[in-house]
Amino acid sequence: MLSYILRRLVTGLVTLFGISVISFFIIQLVPGDPAQIQTSQIADAAVSERVYQQLRELYGLDKPIPVQYANWVGKLVVGDFGSSFHDGRRVSAKIGEALWPTLSVALLSFMLTLIISTPIGIYSALRQGGGFDRSVSTGLYMLYSVPNYVAGMLLILYLGVKWDLLPFRGMRSDGYDEMTTLGQMWDLAQHYVLITFCFTFGNLAYYSRFIRQNLLEVVRQDYIRTARAKGLGERSVVLKHAFTNSLIPLISLIGLTLPFVLGGSVILEYMFNWPGLGRLYFESVLQRDYPTIMALNFITALLVLGITFIADLTYGLVDPRISYEK
Amino acid sequence: MATEATTSTTTGGAPAARSYWHITWRRFRGHRLGMVGLCVVAVLFLVAFLSPILANEQPILCRFDGGFYYPAVVDLVHQVPGTSLIIQKQRPYRLATFDFKREFDPERGDWALWTPVRYGPREIAAEPLAGPSSRHWLGTDQSGRDVLSRMVHGTVVSMKVGFLSMGIAVILGLVFGCIAGYAGGIADLVISRFIEVVQCFPAFFLILAVLAWFPPSIENVMIVIGLTRWVGIARFARGEILRIRETDYALAARSLGVRPAQLVLRHLLPNALAPVLVSVTFGIAVSILIEAGLSWLGFGVQPPDASWGTILRSGYENLFTAGHMIPPACVAIFLAVLSFNLVGDTLRDVIDPRLQAERA
Numbered sequence: 001m002l003s004y005i006l007r008r009l010v011t012g013l014v015t016l017f018g019i020s021v022i023s024f025f026i027i028q029l030v031p032g033d034p035a036q037i038q039t040s041q042i043a044d045a046a047v048s049e050r051v052y053q054q055l056r057e058l059y060g061l062d063k064p065i066p067v068q069y070a071n072w073v074g075k076l077v078v079g080d081f082g083s084s085f086h087d088g089r090r091v092s093a094k095i096g097e098a099l100w101p102t103l104s105v106a107l108l109s110f111m112l113t114l115i116i117s118t119p120i121g122i123y124s125a126l127r128q129g130g131g132f133d134r135s136v137s138t139g140l141y142m143l144y145s146v147p148n149y150v151a152g153m154l155l156i157l158y159l160g161v162k163w164d165l166l167p168f169r170g171m172r173s174d175g176y177d178e179m180t181t182l183g184q185m186w187d188l189a190q191h192y193v194l195i196t197f198c199f200t201f202g203n204l205a206y207y208s209r210f211i212r213q214n215l216l217e218v219v220r221q222d223y224i225r226t227a228r229a230k231g232l233g234e235r236s237v238v239l240k241h242a243f244t245n246s247l248i249p250l251i252s253l254i255g256l257t258l259p260f261v262l263g264g265s266v267i268l269e270y271m272f273n274w275p276g277l278g279r280l281y282f283e284s285v286l287q288r289d290y291p292t293i294m295a296l297n298f299i300t301a302l303l304v305l306g307i308t309f310i311a312d313l314t315y316g317l318v319d320p321r322i323s324y325e326k
Numbered sequence: 327m328a329t330e331a332t333t334s335t336t337t338g339g340a341p342a343a344r345s346y347w348h349i350t351w352r353r354f355r356g357h358r359l360g361m362v363g364l365c366v367v368a369v370l371f372l373v374a375f376l377s378p379i380l381a382n383e384q385p386i387l388c389r390f391d392g393g394f395y396y397p398a399v400v401d402l403v404h405q406v407p408g409t410s411l412i413i414q415k416q417r418p419y420r421l422a423t424f425d426f427k428r429e430f431d432p433e434r435g436d437w438a439l440w441t442p443v444r445y446g447p448r449e450i451a452a453e454p455l456a457g458p459s460s461r462h463w464l465g466t467d468q469s470g471r472d473v474l475s476r477m478v479h480g481t482v483v484s485m486k487v488g489f490l491s492m493g494i495a496v497i498l499g500l501v502f503g504c505i506a507g508y509a510g511g512i513a514d515l516v517i518s519r520f521i522e523v524v525q526c527f528p529a530f531f532l533i534l535a536v537l538a539w540f541p542p543s544i545e546n547v548m549i550v551i552g553l554t555r556w557v558g559i560a561r562f563a564r565g566e567i568l569r570i571r572e573t574d575y576a577l578a579a580r581s582l583g584v585r586p587a588q589l590v591l592r593h594l595l596p597n598a599l600a601p602v603l604v605s606v607t608f609g610i611a612v613s614i615l616i617e618a619g620l621s622w623l624g625f626g627v628q629p630p631d632a633s634w635g636t637i638l639r640s641g642y643e644n645l646f647t648a649g650h651m652i653p654p655a656c657v658a659i660f661l662a663v664l665s666f667n668l669v670g671d672t673l674r675d676v677i678d679p680r681l682q683a684e685r686a
Contacts, residue, residue, distance in 0.1 A: 014519075015519065015523055018523045142664070145667050146660055147619075147659060149619060149622065150656045153638055153652050154652065156642075156645065157652045161646060162649065266534065266623070267622060267623060271642070281534070282534065282623070285535060297531070297535070
């Protein structure tokens, strides 16, 4: 077990190193640096050139790229992502601010997905090929093919503008500070509805199908027949014996998709004016804010690797048959 | 090989002689939803190819000042790259300043066979942000251009991006997948690691990061999508090659002295293509989605050119005054994604031998 963890950590570090090198070089090699963007407004050529050089020096862009990379890694080791090139604020503070809006929607959407799709999946597996199974799976399949930003646009158009039912810009209404605590909660909740729905509905089909498929495979196993043969009730067979055993692939699926919630959110966050990580990334890209882009790339990669690692480890906890010794 | 093919046709109905793709197609035809998806794909493709004679400010055929002209047909021919060197529109239709609609004079004996939508995608035809009417079925956008015409021409962008970007992805994916799967060793290690690294980034982050440094255009969008999506195909191809190279027929070919390159190209690759095809079909849906999203964000197709994403964006920017642009673009994107997904799902069912055994 210990040697497995060590091995995974080492390969993980190598991968992380590769990711950081590649993203660093992609960012740096292509023309157009932040100093250039910030000085493009200055009319006087001589002043512009002088400020440009000073900015490059300030940002450390005048040094060779490997040196810049070494500096970046050196700071990273002590947990310092540097300061934003755009507004000079700490990158960690900027990310910290954007983290909660994204994370809260992601968690909320995940909980909703699991709460809704688990019963659907189990029920359709039990009535395989029946009316419920077919109609629900067709309906969910159609939903699955609706891209989330397309749904977002339609919801904004109808629920937000035409029928004026729900807010769709940002997290809070104007005058949020004057509201009572209860009013503030109600206001926040309203703002969460549309964006959370957009993140959730596409996953429903995927998850309920996945749960159904796994359950169907497990139900054919001998131990389920044994459980039935010894006279256990259908309820107990399905929920205790079959469903728990179909959880393993579900864990890995959750592990694999969770980090990507962040990446898929650029358009939606931008559309709903949501102050989250996706929008921060988009804005940083527009501003060529290298430190923020690098930090976000690094954190996402770390999340993906970390979560797959944890998911792999939890297999062992859920399924004693899996051994980590080679 | 040739004799084998002719004997199989002469024996006619003998089931054993049918090719793998023939069998696949026959099975595919049995799936109603898959066929519906395929039909929608075909329609979208046709609309894209025929867009110059479906929506154009110049007529398909007309008589103007005593002469016959067919400017829209020339536009149609120009859809094939390179033909603009051979065929050109006749004067005066070639001139950018020439406006046939204004010069049109029935008393002189002029007449015209118009395209079904009489407005070009860039033509400023009416009041801006007008709602649907009998002249402009889907209304007009913020510059007064016909939305239906822009939708039709947006199809071209989506289909182009879908197919060409996946073309790039397939070539890269197959090359690297085959090398990793067949050569093994260091090559496999390096390529597999690299694939893992690329897959760690959410694709959209990567695409944005790269696109931010290049001037926005659909060519760049295609290239970047292709460059980020080949890894999935490479992984599939690698897995298939690994599996197939251990089969008896691969061993037989090897013992006959077939050289590695030929072995991979002639014997392994054709048998590895089926799962790749499934992933390509889904990939096209994803590319169309990404292109529309990027155009929506302003990184893709640039104005005044039309794409479903930019139409959606115009609707978003004029939410309170011109919501009429949003539903058509949404429906188009949804239909395209749904139909490619349907085709992909059906292909997977048809190709996967495990499922077949289950049904039998």
